[in-house]
Amino acid sequence: MATQLNPPFDASISLGDLGIAESLSKCIEPKLEELKGKRIVFSRDDKKMIPIDGWGVRSDLNPTTVTTIRPIKENALVAAIDSSSVKLAETEEGGLYGTKCGIATAYAGRALMHFKIGPVLFYLSESSIQDSELEERLARLTLLDDDFAKRLIRVRAERAVQKELASHLTNSIIIVDGSLKASAFEDRERSIGKIAESCVLRKNTMIGISKGTKFKVLERAAYPLTKVPGPAYIEVDMIIKSLIRNTVGSNSMIKLEKNSPVLRSDIVGDRSESLGMLLGNDPVAGGYPETLRLAHYISIFTSTEMTCLRSHVLNSYDVTELAADDIRRTLLGSISI
Secondary structure (H helix, E strand, O other): OOOOOOOOOOOOOHHHOOOOOOOHHOOOOOOOOHHHOOOOOOOOOOOOOOOOOOOOOOOOHHHHHOEEEEOOOOOOEEEEEEEEEEEEEOOOEEEEEEEEEEEEEEEOEEEEEEEEEEEEEEEEHHHHOOOOOOOOHOOOOOOOOOOHHHHHHHHHHHHHHHHHHHHHOOEEEEEEEEOOOOOOOOHHHHHHHHHHHHHHHHHOEEEEEEEEOOOOOHHHOHHHHHHHOOOOEOHHHHHHHHHHHOOEEEEEEEEEOOOOOOOOEEEEEEEEEEHHHHHHHEEEEOOOOOHHHHHHHOOOOOOHHHHHHHHHHHOOOOOOOOOOOOOHHHHHHOOOO
């Protein structure tokens, strides 16, 4: 007798019968009717996009004063620092990471010289994390999460370089990629606060420049900068201090050239003098300091460096390379979307 296999459910079932679409629409109120008439900027590959002419002025924001930045032709050394970190390999007990730092300098409006530090390798395991003075929970997360580990290495490497520059230079301008904010990954002896103190003692200026901000209120507050013809800044200390703790220095939104993007800047030193000295000593292209741009490119890992590092590890540390596969590629296939 033939055996008929019957499915345990009705094969004609539909999503409508399950109520999935209705449930999904109610997990968060869509509120799509509020989208009508809005000005919009579409995202591209999760990159931060900003409207060229700004979002406009909101009536609920306090009036802001735009201050013109006038270049100060007083010669001073500018030193910009940037870094990157990558994961190179992993073992049963830890991970192998690499970091590179770039330093670019300028003087009297001209590029001077640049330095590449690294690549430097770090093996993070339970013993090395215990010696890092991290809070216990953060230390465990760093061992479990590659992004935390890379962040730890990058912050510590940048702070080490910044600390040495701040302690040895005098009457100079130190530019940092990003905001001047304390990090949970910092070494207490090389914290951003200690670096700022060294800058003050040796009469250095430290400027942190961020290419973008997650706070739309800052973009709206900076709208008047899009209407001024030249370099200028707006003070946003009250906004920043109300949103973020552990920041160092004064907070501004700045524009360094005509028709250039608006950037966030944190400054240790006199605001107008620091920005004026920066414009007088560092070439600015496209509204961004040339030293910081060069430091960024110096610090990026190339494919050749990655290959050389793998060979160095295999030849120098008596390791055994295991065959491995990309689990995502194995499960999902190789079709690119």
